[in-house]
Amino acid sequence: MKKFGAVLAVACLAVVALSLSSCSSSGGKEGGTLNGTYASFPDSLDPALARTVEAWTAMYATYVPLLTYAHESGQTGSKVVPGLAESLPKISSGGKTYTLTLRKGLKYSDGTPVKASDFAASVERMFKLNSGGSTFYTGIVGAEKFAETKSGGIPGIKTDDKTGKIVIELTQPRGTFTSELALLYVTVLPADTPVKNMTADPPPGTGPYEIVKTEPGRSWSYDRNPQWEKNNAALMPDVPSGHVDKIDIKVVGNPSTQVNEVERGSSDWMQTTIPSDLYNKVKEKYEGSQFRVEPTISNYFFWMNTTKPPFDDVKVRQAVNYALNGAAMERIYAGSLKPIQQILPPGIPGYEKYELYPYDMGKAKQLIAEANPSDRDITVWTDDESPNNEATAYYQDVLNKLGFNAKLKEVAAEDYFTLTGNLSTPDLDTGWLDWYQDYPHPNDFFQPLLAGESILPQENSNYAQIDDPKLNAKIARLSKETLGATQEAEYAALDREYMEQAPWAPYGTRTVSTFVSSDVNLDDVVFNPTFGQDLASFQFK
């Protein structure tokens, strides 16, 4: 009896163990293939080059930098946690030296061991590719020279493959550098990764999934990273292992079709926000079970090229701000956009609401009359995704009402940032842009978008090409300081100073949505404020 009891107990334990292994804590099942859709192909599937939320969502569970953002929703998701590094950096020399140590035993998805020197090679590769993210790292000693010469290495990065030690020296303290080390631009890639856009054949990563196949413009697929369970998972406890075995993402240009596919269950998730005409219907029917509204820290605006007529005249730029009606924009976005008229959106430290240019068409026309610009032919750039292209068509109509001859230039979303970020592209007069926080710091809305140093011949992110020495110096000074109440107040003042010059016509901050099929457990889906939906969090019921 005793023996039988022991066997029974062991059997019971085995059954319990098996049950636990096939169920997660929330009761979902492991495995399966997640089918998702995007409205357009991401701007890049090369972590050094990707600049859009869409691309970062696609790579969040594939590439892990030295530091990473917690795979959590809400404010917790803005917390920087160790990624490939053992711990957060040790900061010394008055904030100019960052020391990190690579975890031992990490491997890329192709089985190659991860080395400390790969980090230096990855940063150099990013500069060689003229990545838009390179402006975050020009403060590393020797980086600026390397960005110009593309040779000789970056002396400010010292690595030791034996110990895994990585020391980064900055020319001056930079309060945002820890956050910037957690961005995908400086994700660690094998040192021999070709110096070219690898979207068609993404390089090996260290995260729980690897991109195994891409058809640029159409689709891409993930498998579980074979090295994850063997090596990396135990070493990186802050990065979740994921639930599904395979992920297939395809591009479906029409968001209504995407909704239809999710409703029918032929797709499990759509990355795109629900189109305006279906938004309320989907919200009413599925909120809580399959649909969720996600707040973002974002700014939607029209940039104006301050170096060329007619937008080289501040009166013209101010007139545009007066003429743009936020209420119309709110309606075009069918309620998923809240009007703002400033650089910093709600949710970011330093945000203080103000409205410098309340809608006043009369005043706008008066300012245009005073400025009397000689060049009234304007090209207005937009991508082809709705409702951004409709918002820009409205903006074009506003410009025409102000007496300009504005022509709309609509470009495929996957090419938009490459084209408008290349200063040799003709007729870069004004255009649409959205900006989602890279990290929860006001500097992210100033330095890459408005600092003179961010004007780059390619991958430019200072679209207005504004280069004000006084304001540049203020950005540089604030970026060195640790964020506190004083700095937040200064950022709020800086916001006003820029908007007095009106390099942009900001029109809103947006909410997006998560919409999944009835097979997916919505409660488990993580929406990170920087990276969007975490593919490693999707789990079937």
Place this chain on the structure above:
Amino acid sequence: MVDQPQPPPASAAAVGRGPWRVALRRLRRNRGTLVFIVVFVLIVLFVLAAPLWADHLADTGPNATHTLEKVEVDGEIREVVDPAGRPIGPLWFGAGGKFFLGADGRLGRDEMVRLMYGGRTSLFIALTSALITTLLAVVLGLLAGYYRGWTDTLISRALDVIWAFPVLLLAIALGIALAVGGLQIGPLTISSGSIWIPILIIGGVLIPYTARPVRGQVLSLREKDFVEAAVAQGAGPLRVMFGELLPNLASTIIVFFTINVANNMLLESALSFLGVGVQPPNASWGAMIATGNDLITSAPLLTILPGTMILLTVLSLNVIGDGLRDALDPKAKIRLEAHAGLAEPEGTPV
């Protein structure tokens, strides 16, 4: 006086009528074609009336936005676009002609005005590109067919290269390539948003489809007696090609032209739908289908209306093309009917 046998009296129709009058007579008898000629004329009148409608009834332009505006419909104030982003539906004459067919989406543009102006754009592109196609195809077909040898080889192989590409793919590739920088050929510069970009693309990619049949017909015609007679009288190549051969190609050219207009309209619609044809915010029927496609579940009329206009225009042009072929090329008709067992005896007056 010997009473000589008289030939049978020729019918009035067969004597003293030129081939064009005979063709016109045949065309007038073809009721199906006549109906579609009327349909096509009505479509042309509809699109030509766009400025009148826009200025006097709708009081707006094709690209003017009305997102936040309100209209009075039978004493009731209604929003052009509701807060959920849904456009107003057809008001017919409820607001005096404003938003007759409703608004086109969240920008609140007048659908009727855009349908009329879009039709002008679509028809203009289709007609102009068909002219370009036909003109270049006839010249190339004449040169290749008349000179033969190296000239023929050179032209025919060049046409084969274009022919080797699927028309739509080639047009899309050119549309994308020219979408940013536009087109510059010597001193001629066409900006990327210009309507001439889709015109030149469509006009160019369809040349082989007309040039090759023309070449084949020229190869046959150049062996006829009237050509030899012209050469014997000292006519040079240009006079033979354009004075002797071209008039004999007239019926073929007219038929191809009408069919080209129909095909070009379809191609324009496809390109604009795919975003590489007419550039927004300008309207064309294809571009309007693309706009309406985003709202197909809540406002299907925005897709159905331009789609129906394309259908009617292309159908009428194809029927007119068939009717013209029947009228201008009776042998082809007789052959077709003979094949079906319906032919009348050859020589029967028409």
